[in-house]
Amino acid sequence: MSTMPDSPQQSTTPAAELSHIRFSYDHGSTWALDDVSLTVYAGERLCLVGPNGSGKSTLARLIAGLTAPDSGAITLLGHTVYTSSAGPNAAEYRAARRGIGMVFQNPEDQIVTTVVEDDVAFGPENLGLERSHIGERIEASLTAVGLASHRASDPTRMSGGQQQRAAIAGMLAMNPAILVLDEPTAMLDETARAEVMTVLDRLQARGTTIVHVTHHADETLHADRIVHMEQGRIIEIANPHDAPCPEPGVVQTVVPVGTSDSVTGGNLPLLGDQALDSEPAGTHASAAIRVEHLQYRYGSGRTVIQNLSFHVMQGETLAIMGANGSGKSTLAKLLCALGKPTGGSIEVSGVPVSQVTRAGKLRGANREQLMQLRSRVGYVMQHPEHQLFADTVADDVAYGPRNQKLDEAQVQTRVGDALKALHIEHLANRSPFDLSGGQQRLVAIAGVVACQPKVLIMDEPTASLDMRAKARIHELIRTLQRQGVTIVMITHDRAEAFALADRVTCMPDEHETVRETSVDTNGSSKPVRNHSYVGRLDPRMKMVGFLAAMFTMFAVNTPAQLILGAAVTFGIITAAGIHPIRLFSAIHPILALLALMSLTNLIVVRTGSTLVSLGPLSITSDGVMIAVLYACRFALVIILGAVFLQTTTPTAMTDAFESLLHPLQRLGMHTQEIALVMSLALRFIPTLTGETKSIIDAQAARGGSVETGSLGQRVKAMSAIIVPVFAGTLRHADNLSLALDARCYEEGITRTHWRVFSPGPADALFAVIIIAYIAAIVML
Amino acid sequence: MSISSRIRMQAIRSVAPEAEGAAGSTANAKLGSHSTGVADSGRWSTRRIAMYALFVALAMVTSFIEFPITPVAWLKYDPSGIVCLIAGFAYGPSAAIIVSVLGFVPHMFADPWGSLMAVLVALCLSVPASLIYRKIRSRKGAALGILAGAVLAIVAALLGNLVITPIYAHMSYAAVAAMILPILLPFNLAKMAIHAVVTFLIYKPISNLLAKQQ
Numbered sequence: 001m002s003t004m005p006d007s008p009q010q011s012t013t014p015a016a017e018l019s020h021i022r023f024s025y026d027h028g029s030t031w032a033l034d035d036v037s038l039t040v041y042a043g044e045r046l047c048l049v050g051p052n053g054s055g056k057s058t059l060a061r062l063i064a065g066l067t068a069p070d071s072g073a074i075t076l077l078g079h080t081v082y083t084s085s086a087g088p089n090a091a092e093y094r095a096a097r098r099g100i101g102m103v104f105q106n107p108e109d110q111i112v113t114t115v116v117e118d119d120v121a122f123g124p125e126n127l128g129l130e131r132s133h134i135g136e137r138i139e140a141s142l143t144a145v146g147l148a149s150h151r152a153s154d155p156t157r158m159s160g161g162q163q164q165r166a167a168i169a170g171m172l173a174m175n176p177a178i179l180v181l182d183e184p185t186a187m188l189d190e191t192a193r194a195e196v197m198t199v200l201d202r203l204q205a206r207g208t209t210i211v212h213v214t215h216h217a218d219e220t221l222h223a224d225r226i227v228h229m230e231q232g233r234i235i236e237i238a239n240p241h242d243a244p245c246p247e248p249g250v251v252q253t254v255v256p257v258g259t260s261d262s263v264t265g266g267n268l269p270l271l272g273d274q275a276l277d278s279e280p281a282g283t284h285a286s287a288a289i290r291v292e293h294l295q296y297r298y299g300s301g302r303t304v305i306q307n308l309s310f311h312v313m314q315g316e317t318l319a320i321m322g323a324n325g326s327g328k329s330t331l332a333k334l335l336c337a338l339g340k341p342t343g344g345s346i347e348v349s350g351v352p353v354s355q356v357t358r359a360g361k362l363r364g365a366n367r368e369q370l371m372q373l374r375s376r377v378g379y380v381m382q383h384p385e386h387q388l389f390a391d392t393v394a395d396d397v398a399y400g401p402r403n404q405k406l407d408e409a410q411v412q413t414r415v416g417d418a419l420k421a422l423h424i425e426h427l428a429n430r431s432p433f434d435l436s437g438g439q440q441r442l443v444a445i446a447g448v449v450a451c452q453p454k455v456l457i458m459d460e461p462t463a464s465l466d467m468r469a470k471a472r473i474h475e476l477i478r479t480l481q482r483q484g485v486t487i488v489m490i491t492h493d494r495a496e497a498f499a500l501a502d503r504v505t506c507m508p509d510e511h512e513t514v515r516e517t518s519v520d521t522n523g524s525s526k527p528v529r530n531h532s533y534v535g536r537l538d539p540r541m542k543m544v545g546f547l548a549a550m551f552t553m554f555a556v557n558t559p560a561q562l563i564l565g566a567a568v569t570f571g572i573i574t575a576a577g578i579h580p581i582r583l584f585s586a587i588h589p590i591l592a593l594l595a596l597m598s599l600t601n602l603i604v605v606r607t608g609s610t611l612v613s614l615g616p617l618s619i620t621s622d623g624v625m626i627a628v629l630y631a632c633r634f635a636l637v638i639i640l641g642a643v644f645l646q647t648t649t650p651t652a653m654t655d656a657f658e659s660l661l662h663p664l665q666r667l668g669m670h671t672q673e674i675a676l677v678m679s680l681a682l683r684f685i686p687t688l689t690g691e692t693k694s695i696i697d698a699q700a701a702r703g704g705s706v707e708t709g710s711l712g713q714r715v716k717a718m719s720a721i722i723v724p725v726f727a728g729t730l731r732h733a734d735n736l737s738l739a740l741d742a743r744c745y746e747e748g749i750t751r752t753h754w755r756v757f758s759p760g761p762a763d764a765l766f767a768v769i770i771i772a773y774i775a776a777i778v779m780l
Numbered sequence: 781m782s783i784s785s786r787i788r789m790q791a792i793r794s795v796a797p798e799a800e801g802a803a804g805s806t807a808n809a810k811l812g813s814h815s816t817g818v819a820d821s822g823r824w825s826t827r828r829i830a831m832y833a834l835f836v837a838l839a840m841v842t843s844f845i846e847f848p849i850t851p852v853a854w855l856k857y858d859p860s861g862i863v864c865l866i867a868g869f870a871y872g873p874s875a876a877i878i879v880s881v882l883g884f885v886p887h888m889f890a891d892p893w894g895s896l897m898a899v900l901v902a903l904c905l906s907v908p909a910s911l912i913y914r915k916i917r918s919r920k921g922a923a924l925g926i927l928a929g930a931v932l933a934i935v936a937a938l939l940g941n942l943v944i945t946p947i948y949a950h951m952s953y954a955a956v957a958a959m960i961l962p963i964l965l966p967f968n969l970a971k972m973a974i975h976a977v978v979t980f981l982i983y984k985p986i987s988n989l990l991a992k993q994q
Contacts, residue, residue: 067814090817433989550892554947596854600949626950641889673824678882680833681840688841715981723985729834730989737830747824
């Protein structure tokens with residue numbers, strides 16, 4: 001074995017040896033990997049590069065021990081896990097995997113719970129480490145990725161870069177000898193990308209073996225070796241110190257990435273700094289987009305767009321850059337009337353999307369104007385491939401034109417033209433779900449272009465694509481420019497922005513000062529820990545107690561019982577230290593229901609003395625009494641539920657759930673697995689909700705409407721939403737199952753627990769109070 | 781064939797009978813399994829856990845999308861039943877039970893009785909449907925399953941309303957029973973009809989998607 005001369009850390013000990021690997025996704029018709037042999041040495045940093053579909057990700061998964069090949073031999077960390085003759089060896093795989101960590105492209109799909117330290121603890125728990133060791137591992141690995149101050153944060157609310165660092169920490173906590181990363185920065189902005197790369201440099205210095213799949217040439221700079229793949233084969237193994245290697249066969253524009261300029265948007269003019277009044281009156285070019293004093297506040301109260309004014313001339317291409325979270329995507333949606341601004345006016349292609357009336361009120365577009373807007377303005381959302389739904393590519397692309405009620409011949413012309421513009425005519429009759437990610441992106445964009453918009457809004461159209469697919473989209477943009485289409489393009493790629501746009505601007509960041517950057521800032525992701533009496537109760541006790549109290553409340557039938565119930569409820573609110581206003585905001589959606597319930601009771605109760613009588617309806621004294629009583633007791637139930645939810649983290653809830661279910665294990669129930677399902681489900685709610693919303697928006701922008709049109713159209717519109725939502729659900733599940741594998745989760749393993757229950761006197765007191773209350777209700 | 785791949789095959793067969801030929805042919809049985817034999821050693825592979833979790837999450841999300849479909853404002857339609865049905869078709873009755881029960885847990889602390897009833901109705905709909913579909917694996921079987929499930933679910937919903945309505949409104953059972961024909965039955969019929977039509981329409985694309993997952 002030859003020594004590798006130019007790297008001091010590199011040893012000659014193989015960490016992973018793969019020989020003559022073949023791997024097929026379609027039972028041997030085509031080979032994703034064809035006779036690949038590669039040895040990864042302990043301590044080296046290896047980069048895997050190549051176009052989409054070249055087999056990099058598959059190779060990475062094989063090195064991580066997450067999947068087995070069709071033939072060849074693999075030895076991982078000294079364990080012979082696969083040979084052609086014997087097939088996969090589960091015990092050896094199991095042993096090898098404990099020493100290998102893997103980080104995936106999508107940061108969100110690797111998070112298993114809603115508290116950072118619990119998430120990091122998940123792997124060590126699966127390895128059965130002792131509790132004290134788990135604590136040390138959490139501490140050390142979070143420090144290694146610069147998230148030590150975020151132990152208690154909710155990872156689902158952190159920035160993409162932080163999530164990805166948390167995912168790396170989750171792997172480090174398992175003390176891996178090899179860390180495999182599959183395009184870990186593909187979904188991150190420049191700042192976040194730099195954060196992750198810093199962490200990798202640090203790990204490299206510590207001697208961790210790193211296998212890194214990437215599309216970014218600049219990310220290979222610190223690699224010891226660069227393995228170049230194409231069509232399932234290794235075509236070259238290069239040394240980066242000789243020449244940083246771009247993807248072959250594609251002319252690559254030089255990208256000065258990683259400089260401070262590209263990270264912050266640097267010296268770019270801010271969007272909105274353009275002097276509007278300098279525009280000479282009555283020029284030939286009129287504005288296709290006029291935005292004046294635009295303001296947008298999230299439901300959470302955070303202002304993201306503040307007094308923003310700008311114009312985009314007809315036929316102009318505007319690129320908007322800027323940090324994640326600065327409101328670029330929000331702006332794109334507002335321009336397409338997919339959201340309501342909180343102030344200011346927007347006019348796009350002559351349609352008033354939002355205008356300030358004389359009375360100072362905001363008015364959105366009416367139905368007719370909206371129809372007009374939909375036919376003139378195209379919207380390519382982030383990851384538009386997630387909106388594909390139809391049986392064939394041609395059908396999917398035709399969705400927009402058909403919604404414009406064109407006749408079938410016209411629709412077919414539009415579809416043909418759009419597919420041709422992106423060079424994907426040959427895919428017309430394929431199912432969009434059979435295509436590669438890059439092809440899917442092109443199909444989705446064709447679906448928007450087929451509507452022949454006069455104004456096209458694109459949100460990161462080339463993110464995480466390889467050079468070839470990017471080049472196709474760049475070509476399309478140039479064609480549209482020649483046709484006079486006005487384009488607004490959001491991008492993180494500075495070179496792309498300057499190559500395509502007439503004007504490159506940076507989105508003003510309204511919360512720059514509080515934005516979470518690298519290490520120690522207090523962000524919104526920090527939950528307010530409830531340290532009150534109720535907050536500290538054993539969650540099992542709390543869950544059972546609250547449910548008992550809630551069900552008992554329905555037995556309240558007299559004013560005396562109601563007073564007791566109210567007293568106990570207010571006692572609990574006080575002991576939970578919750579501000580009544582916060583509580584009210586939690587229950588106010590149900591007030592309408594309460595009012596309706598009271599009204600029903602007022603009418604249906606006929607006993608007692610009549611107070612008012614209106615024809616057949618009469619309101620009696622009993623009716624009033626019952627209406628008040630029923631409404632109050634239901635309100636108390638809801639308040640108790642809200643107090644429980646506000647003082648208990650989802651993790652505590654699922655832990656309690658598992659612990660309470662535990663006795664059922666004897667009956668053959670998989671309680672550990674069911675609790676994990678529950679915990680993962682709660683964690684994925686925000687993800688699925690957000691995704692569903694963006695799919696609804698994207699289809700609406702193509703003119704799909706569930707509310708209007710014939711029954712057939714509505715059903716079509718509905719399936720255009722439901723099918724992509726299911727597709728997304730399955731995609732997340734796929735990613736998640738790999739992430740669980742990477743964390744060494746297995747059915748029925750003996751796990752240790754980082755969080756332990758320690759019921760004390762406080763819990764006993766709570767039990768006594770609840771029992772006394774139930775007894776009192778029964779007696780009164 | 782390992783137990784897990786047998787289960788996976790069963791899942792494929794149950795949703796996409798047409799995919800069976802391709803995946804099940806013995807000639808290439810060894811190719812394309814790619815199983816390491818680790819985390820899918822038991823009945824609950826990590827893939828199964830991940831699938832269940834995502835379906836439960838989807839049921840939770842859709843259960844919050846409520847809107848009235850009849851003039852009676854307090855009876856609201858939500859599409860979560862569709863998710864329970866699809867889960868049952870794709871992964872069998874146990875999946876239907878897990879999604880139907882866990883999917884309504886978040887409602888437990890807002891409306892305890894209402895969520896118990898929602899669980900009961902979802903179970904009555906999805907479990908018989910998946911049981912019948914397991915026996916008759918065709919479009920006809922799916923239709924029969926949904927029909928049987930819908931009838932049971934409507935009966936359960938009506939009985940449930942008899943018990944639960946008096947907890948919210950001061951009404952006698954007789955008074956609630958009087959509402960069945962004019963109010964409760966039409967609502968539940970409409971609800972099940974929407975479930976059935978939508979499930980049927982998305983059956984093909986979704987079964988193709990499921991079949992693609994190895």
